[in-house]
Every structure is written in structure tokens, then in C-alpha cells.
Amino acid sequence: MANTSRPRRTESRLDSPKGLRSSFVPRLGEPSDRFGRFTETIARGMGTPWFLFFLSVFCAAWLTYNVLAPEGWRFDSAALGFTALTLILSLQASYAAPLILLAQNRQDDRDRVQIEQDRQRAERNLADTEYLAREVVSLRLVVRDLASKDFIRAELRSLLEELDRDKSSSVD
Template sequence: MARPTDTRSRSSRGPRLDAPKGLRTSMLGSRSNRPSRDRFGRFTEFIARAMGTPWFLLGLTLFCIAWIAFNSFAPDRVRFDDAALGFTALTLVLSLQASYAAPLILLAQNRQDDRERVQIEQDRQRSERNLSDTEYLAREVVALRLLVKDMASKDFIRAELRSLLEDLEKRDSGSGDERADRGGDQRTGDRVAKGSRTA
């Protein structure tokens, strides 16, 4: 009687080998509690891509204009950044944005470099496979050419058959002449024998 397998004991022993790698359970437990590096990398790429668009520059410009206009023309009691101090809060906000933007852009560039490195490696492996396949096919073509060169062509076979037929015809005509000569010699011998008998 077969025992029912316990899925908890199987997952505690190690990763399953009958499932694709992405679907295997981790030995250290579920990874859903930990933040994904890939998710953060996609987020950095999204930020870097968004910061490189004209819409981001337009939005940042409108934000700065609205900030300066509000703190310049609004009543004194609602202003939060003084123009006399050179809009210190705006400067701090823009510095904070720049200080976070630079590392996010660098992270996105690093991810792009990693992707390009993997792509270059795959292209190199693909080109090596193509080169080896091409060399194999070239060797096969050369071998086929050599085999075809060794094979007799129709013209060669016809020429050989004609020469054989000519040889056979010569042999047949030569053997017919020999037979005729032998027959003539035999007739003269018979005449000589008859003459000797009569004498």
C-alpha cells in the first residue's frame, strides 16, 4: 500500500526537481516576504525612463514656476518659502530630487549594461554555433563533391560501353575470318587427300 506523500515534508527536504526553476519552492521559505531586486530594478528603470522625457522637464518647470509664483504673490501668512532667502525650500527640494535621481539613473544604466552583457554573450554563443554549423555544412558539401567526382557520369559510361561494343565487334569479325581461313585450309586438305587416293 503506497503512502501518501506529504507536500510539507517534501518542500522542507529541498527544491522540487519536477517543476521549472521559477516554480520551485525555496529552501529558506517563501520569498514573497522579501523585496524583489528585480522589482526595484524595474522601478529604477521606470524612474530613469520617465526622467529622460520632455514631459518630466515640462512638469518640473511648471512645478518650479508654480512654487515661485505662489511664494512671491501669495499673502505673507500662507507663504512657506521666502523669496528674500532665495527660495531655500525649493533649492532643498530640487537638490533632494537630484541626489536621488543620479543613483537611480546609475542603477538603471547598470541593469542595462548587465542585459547588454548577457545579450552579447548569447550573440557570441549563437555566432559560434552558426560558425560550427557552417563549417560542418562546408565539410559535408566537400565530401559530396568528392563522391560525385568519383562517380561515373552518363557520358563516361556511354563511352566505355561503345569501346566495349567496338572490341566485341572486332573480336567477332576477327573470329569469323579465322573460321573462314580454317574452313579454306580444311577444304584444300580434303582435295589433296582425295587426289592422293585416286592416284
């Protein structure tokens, strides 16, 4: 009999790896890792000296052009306090803060997972150490009950001496 049931979608299957279940477009309520990586890249880039250098060069070029260029070629007036530049920098700052916060939240999540893994690893190490300590103690107890080489030699010597005494007393 042919299987007439529709094959299940891989997104709803729990027996398939997560990588196979994910789709290109994230579902509502599911965090997109691509966006998180993007925010981290932006935040990481904004935290470099190169970003500050290029932002300073951009602002200096903007100000220089709008001060020294002929009046008809200027696009941001110094008389109005360089309004366009102020808006651009405000827009950049308004996007930078949430992107940096998102990147920090992702880092906090990674740190939390790492701390949990470290805690579990420490618990396993403690359990292993306690097990090994118990094994060492049990081996010490077993070794204490075992006859040592010197003890066996001493016992054999005493038996030989006893046999020699018995032989000498039976010969007399």
C-alpha cells in the first residue's frame, strides 16, 4: 500500500537538526541570528579607532566644504549651525545605541550559556574527583590488608625456623 499521507515539513520535525529546520525568512517571535550577527558587526566596527578617525575626517570634510565652498555650492549652512550634519550625526547616534545594546545582550546570553557550561563542567569534575578519592581510599584499604613482600619473607623464615626446630628435635 502506497503512503498517501503528505510528507511532514522539516520545520515542524523535532528529529531533524535545527539547521535543516530553519528557513530564510525568520518567523514571528523567533530571533534572527543574522540580524544579531549584523548588530554585533556594526557595534564592533563602531568601537574601533578607525571608525572615530573616519567619522572625524567626514565631519572635518563636511565642515570645510560648507565653509570654504562658494555660496551656491554649499548644502549645509554655517549660519544655521550645520543642521544637516547635526541631523546625520543624531541619526547615527540614535541607531548606534540600540545596535550596541543588542550586541551586548547577545554577548550576555553567550556569557550566561558559557557560565552554565562551566558550572556543569565543574560539577562533573567535582564528582569525578570525589569518585577518584573514594577509589584511592578503597585501594589503600585493600593494600593495607594485602601481605607485603617483607611480611611473607618473615613468615616463611619463621616457618623454616620452626621446621628446622622440629627436625632437630625429632633427630635427637
